[in-house]
Amino acid sequence: MSITAKSETPKVADAVAIRSWKMPILLGILSLFSVVVFIILGPSGTATFRISQDTDAWQVPDLVVPAKAVGALVSIIAVALTYLAWRQTRDSGKIAKWVITSFSVVFVIGVMVWIIGGTSTQNITLVGLFAGAMLITTPILFGAMSGVLSERAGVVNIAIEGQLLAGAFTAALVASITGNAYAGLIAAAVAGVLVSVLLALFSIKYVVNQIIVGVVLNVLVSGLTGFLFEKIMKTKVDGATIYNQPAHLPNLPIPLLSEIPIIGPTLFRQSIIGYFMLILVAALWFGLFRTRWGLRVRAVGEHPKAADTVGINVNRTRVINVLAGGAVAGIGGAYFTLVAVSSFSKDMTGGLGFIALAALIFGRWNPIGAALAALLFGVAGNLQSILSLAGTPIDGQFLAMLPYALTILAVSGFVGRSLAPAADGEPYIKE
Amino acid sequence: MANDHIDLVVESGQIHSLLGENGAGKSTLMNVLYGLYSPSSGQILVDDVPVSFSGPADAMAAGIGMVHQHFMLVPVFTVAENVALGAESTSFGGVLNLGDTRRKIREISAQFGFDVDPDALVEDLPVGVQQRVEIIKALVRNSKILILDEPTAVLTPQETDELMEIMGQLRDSGTSIVFISHKLREVKAISDTITVIRRGKVVGSAPPDTSTTELAAMMVGRAVNLTLNKADATPGAETFKVSNLTVMNDSGHRLLDNVSLSVSQGEILAIAGVQGNGQTELTQAVLGLHKHVLGSITLDGKELVGKSVSQVLESGVGFVPEDRQDDGLVGELSIAENLILDLYKKAPYSRGGTLNRSAIAQNSVEKVSEFDIRAQSPRDAAHTLSGGNQQKVVLARELSRPLKLFIASQPTRGVDVGSIEFLHKRIVAERDAGTPVVIVSTELDEVLELADRIAVLFAGRLMGIVPGKSSRALLGLMMAGLSAEEASEQMQSQKESGTTGETGEGVQL
Numbered sequence: 001m002s003i004t005a006k007s008e009t010p011k012v013a014d015a016v017a018i019r020s021w022k023m024p025i026l027l028g029i030l031s032l033f034s035v036v037v038f039i040i041l042g043p044s045g046t047a048t049f050r051i052s053q054d055t056d057a058w059q060v061p062d063l064v065v066p067a068k069a070v071g072a073l074v075s076i077i078a079v080a081l082t083y084l085a086w087r088q089t090r091d092s093g094k095i096a097k098w099v100i101t102s103f104s105v106v107f108v109i110g111v112m113v114w115i116i117g118g119t120s121t122q123n124i125t126l127v128g129l130f131a132g133a134m135l136i137t138t139p140i141l142f143g144a145m146s147g148v149l150s151e152r153a154g155v156v157n158i159a160i161e162g163q164l165l166a167g168a169f170t171a172a173l174v175a176s177i178t179g180n181a182y183a184g185l186i187a188a189a190v191a192g193v194l195v196s197v198l199l200a201l202f203s204i205k206y207v208v209n210q211i212i213v214g215v216v217l218n219v220l221v222s223g224l225t226g227f228l229f230e231k232i233m234k235t236k237v238d239g240a241t242i243y244n245q246p247a248h249l250p251n252l253p254i255p256l257l258s259e260i261p262i263i264g265p266t267l268f269r270q271s272i273i274g275y276f277m278l279i280l281v282a283a284l285w286f287g288l289f290r291t292r293w294g295l296r297v298r299a300v301g302e303h304p305k306a307a308d309t310v311g312i313n314v315n316r317t318r319v320i321n322v323l324a325g326g327a328v329a330g331i332g333g334a335y336f337t338l339v340a341v342s343s344f345s346k347d348m349t350g351g352l353g354f355i356a357l358a359a360l361i362f363g364r365w366n367p368i369g370a371a372l373a374a375l376l377f378g379v380a381g382n383l384q385s386i387l388s389l390a391g392t393p394i395d396g397q398f399l400a401m402l403p404y405a406l407t408i409l410a411v412s413g414f415v416g417r418s419l420a421p422a423a424d425g426e427p428y429i430k431e
Numbered sequence: 432m433a434n435d436h437i438d439l440v441v442e443s444g445q446i447h448s449l450l451g452e453n454g455a456g457k458s459t460l461m462n463v464l465y466g467l468y469s470p471s472s473g474q475i476l477v478d479d480v481p482v483s484f485s486g487p488a489d490a491m492a493a494g495i496g497m498v499h500q501h502f503m504l505v506p507v508f509t510v511a512e513n514v515a516l517g518a519e520s521t522s523f524g525g526v527l528n529l530g531d532t533r534r535k536i537r538e539i540s541a542q543f544g545f546d547v548d549p550d551a552l553v554e555d556l557p558v559g560v561q562q563r564v565e566i567i568k569a570l571v572r573n574s575k576i577l578i579l580d581e582p583t584a585v586l587t588p589q590e591t592d593e594l595m596e597i598m599g600q601l602r603d604s605g606t607s608i609v610f611i612s613h614k615l616r617e618v619k620a621i622s623d624t625i626t627v628i629r630r631g632k633v634v635g636s637a638p639p640d641t642s643t644t645e646l647a648a649m650m651v652g653r654a655v656n657l658t659l660n661k662a663d664a665t666p667g668a669e670t671f672k673v674s675n676l677t678v679m680n681d682s683g684h685r686l687l688d689n690v691s692l693s694v695s696q697g698e699i700l701a702i703a704g705v706q707g708n709g710q711t712e713l714t715q716a717v718l719g720l721h722k723h724v725l726g727s728i729t730l731d732g733k734e735l736v737g738k739s740v741s742q743v744l745e746s747g748v749g750f751v752p753e754d755r756q757d758d759g760l761v762g763e764l765s766i767a768e769n770l771i772l773d774l775y776k777k778a779p780y781s782r783g784g785t786l787n788r789s790a791i792a793q794n795s796v797e798k799v800s801e802f803d804i805r806a807q808s809p810r811d812a813a814h815t816l817s818g819g820n821q822q823k824v825v826l827a828r829e830l831s832r833p834l835k836l837f838i839a840s841q842p843t844r845g846v847d848v849g850s851i852e853f854l855h856k857r858i859v860a861e862r863d864a865g866t867p868v869v870i871v872s873t874e875l876d877e878v879l880e881l882a883d884r885i886a887v888l889f890a891g892r893l894m895g896i897v898p899g900k901s902s903r904a905l906l907g908l909m910m911a912g913l914s915a916e917e918a919s920e921q922m923q924s925q926k927e928s929g930t931t932g933e934t935g936e937g938v939q940l
Contacts, residue, residue, distance in 0.1 A: 291524070
């Protein structure tokens with residue numbers, strides 16, 4: 001063998017003719033928005049950020065900033081970054097990552113200062129914002145982890161909403177009957193698994209379109225829990241609806257950790273479900289990317305036939321993952337009735353299961369990414385409810401919409417491509 | 432029935448070739464041996480011990496490894512992750528320990544001169560290296576028998592030579608190899624024994640010194656004329672010109688880089704190259720199927736770049752796409768309907784917006800007999816036809832209009848030898864009728880058979896245009912990225928140092 005053929009690809013000429021102007025245009029619009037809203041229409045007072053709650057052991061002093069000056073600074077930086085993005089696009093067709101990242105950070109600061117500076121009452125605390133966000137974040141996060149489990153193995157899970165709802169209902173019923181919240185928690189996991197059994201049966205065994213199965217399951221669970229809610233939970237015994245008075249899961253603050261400003265009240269003053277959530281995110285990440293189990297699951301989701309040819313049972317892996325996902329989402333559903341509120345009501349999950357799907361996609365099918373996306377959605381949701389009480393320059397509903405608009409941008413490739421596992425949604429049929 | 436009472440004995444330390452046409456049942460047989468399909472009767476013995484496989488895991492445990500035609504590698508995994516998959520070494524609690532796998536990959540890599548980096552992402556590797564990863568996968572699992580399913584289909588001639596050398600080394604180290612192929616030349620060059628399969632049955636065995644025509648006759652079941660009798664081309668005016676054509680993907684990466692060529696009336700230009708070096712983009716650009724095209728393509732002086740597909744077809748371009756099942760035919764429609772897919776809007780097939788059924792039927796009867804399409808009835812769905820007959824339908828449709836340019840991509844891929852003969856004759860007939868013809872093919876045999884001139888593409892760039900009767904070694908060098916001048920210089924210098932026998936010509940008869 002003596003031929004020395006050129007095996008490396010020749011350097012492709014650098015001149016790039018295709019440029020995407022989407023990003024500079026988007027940044028331009030946002031910059032214009034900040035100039036108009038933060039400077040011209042901006043509040044003239046100061047914005048006070050309260051870091052600590054009154055009950056905290058360590059008191060961190062409030063951060064007070066002049067709203068208009070910060071708004072002006074933000075606008076100038078935004079315009080400068082937009083110009084930089086435009087130049088980079090013109091010269092190389094690519095925008096450096098740090099430009100977009102710093103733009104986002106600066107813009108978010110601008111929005112916060114504008115909103116808080118413009119509120120009439122000055123009692124918004126950062127810690128209240130985050131701690132309250134957990135009410136929304138927790139079910140989204142559990143739903144997203146259910147999605148990670150099944151979609152990483154290649155089964156699209158649209159039934160998260162149904163799994164959450166089944167968990168919420170069953171937890172309320174069982175905890176009411178037994179008087180034990182932990183029994184309710186376990187029952188919720190079982191209910192989530194049952195929904196998953198149907199999903200697995202139809203989408204894996206009978207190869208029905210996975211999206212259709214998921215949608216149908218959501219409708220089925222909604223109808224079933226609605227029916228049982230009317231027939232069982234509304235039944236009054238001695239004037240009380242005894243089947244809809246679940247015992248509550250107690251809050252278990254962790255000593256010391258719960259005293260850390262902001263993080264403490266947000267993460268370490270939770271019920272057992274909250275702690276399980278933290279462990280779950282870490283465990284799923286480690287499991288998926290560092291263990292044999294994860295390698296096999298990802299192989300099944302990316303290239304099932306390759307997995308099959310090295311002796312991995314593709315469909316068994318998928319079934320196990322879908323069932324595990326059901327248990328996780330069921331526990332997330334239990335959070336509604338055992339922690340967040342004290343009784344079940346019809347369709348109480350209110351679409352959070354679908355938002356969990358958005359978090360899954362925004363987080364790029366990565367447990368940690370999905371968890372951060374769930375946190376973002378939770379904060380935005382909570383901000384909206386706080387602001388509607390506090391009286392702000394813009395409508396709270398509009399703010400609540402922003403994260404989802406962001407998700408659409410993320411999914412459509414504005415913020416880099418979001419790639420699903422290659423075989424996600426494709427049934428594996430052995431020839 | 433894909434396999435019918437097949438008996439096959441593979442001796443240890445031998446290269447046993449399985450020769451047969453596409454669809455003869457070679458791959459089915461090997462998938463049975465690998466536990467992917469289960470046989471309805473018969474048994475498999477390894478070292479005289481009967482074994483039964485319920486899945487690939489059992490086959491691997493029995494020492495059988497397989498390199499599939501379409502690689503079974505996860506593109507987003509590293510080499511080490513792919514090799515480890517299914518046989519991972521782990522520390523406590525199932526935590527992956529890839530260090531062990533990396534070490535084994537480096538060992539095997541050093542032993543056979545593979546040059547594979549365990550931490551490279553598989554999707555970034557060239558096809559030839561991916562194939563080595565597949566071989567490493569089998570060797571790590573201590574395979575005694577290695578099945579290679581059409582391994583040379585995706586390789587350049589040089590890569591094929593290297594693979595043959597690797598196969599020789601493996602044989603010498605005691606591994607038995609089953610080499611599945613339909614390429615006579617390769618089978619003769621490397622085998623210790625040849626078994627020929629036709630229509631799911633073993634039709635015989637042959638020693639490697641059997642003549643090519645004899646092997647071909649066994650494979651097809653009748654005497655085949657392997658060489659096409661075609662007269663020399665009499666090129667007329669240059670009517671089809673491509674100048675400075677650049678095609679880019681959405682992110683601006685050049686898939687085709689500044690390619691210029693021209694084709695005369697009555698001439699066949701073959702575009703050679705390994706799969707994925709810009710051939711698809713070139714045909715897409717001509718047809719108006721690609722978004723980002725710079726440069727110019729003219730037919731009879733009229734510009735085609737920027738025109739819609741229907742305008743391009745209207746200007747007299749006939750096109751046989753490389754994937755006939757996805758792009759060439761609508762499988763669920765009947766043969767008759769597929770034959771008028773391009774003309775359904777026009778008289779006589781369209782009558783005031785409705786289809787003229789009798790004209791369509793009339794046309795199908797004519798075309799079925801003219802192109803020897805073997806079908807029960809023209810009303811059958813197109814997907815019920817064999818590959819060769821499907822291709823005849825596509826060709827019949829595309830040649831039914833008066834053409835000013837005919838382009839055929841992979842005209843005989845997956846087509847039986849009998850149909851190949853026919854298809855090649857029709858293509859040459861179109862040339863002789865004075866149409867400029869462009870053939871895109873990754874099969875060097877086909878290129879050499881048909882071409883009056885050969886253009887070689889590598890990484891989207893034109894390596895040069897050489898005469899139709901150029902040597903395989905020269906084309907191989909060009910397919911590996913040398914320009915025509917560099918390649919002929921290298922050939923020259925090797926001839927002078929007297930080493931030609933071991934190089935590109937190594938697999939020649």
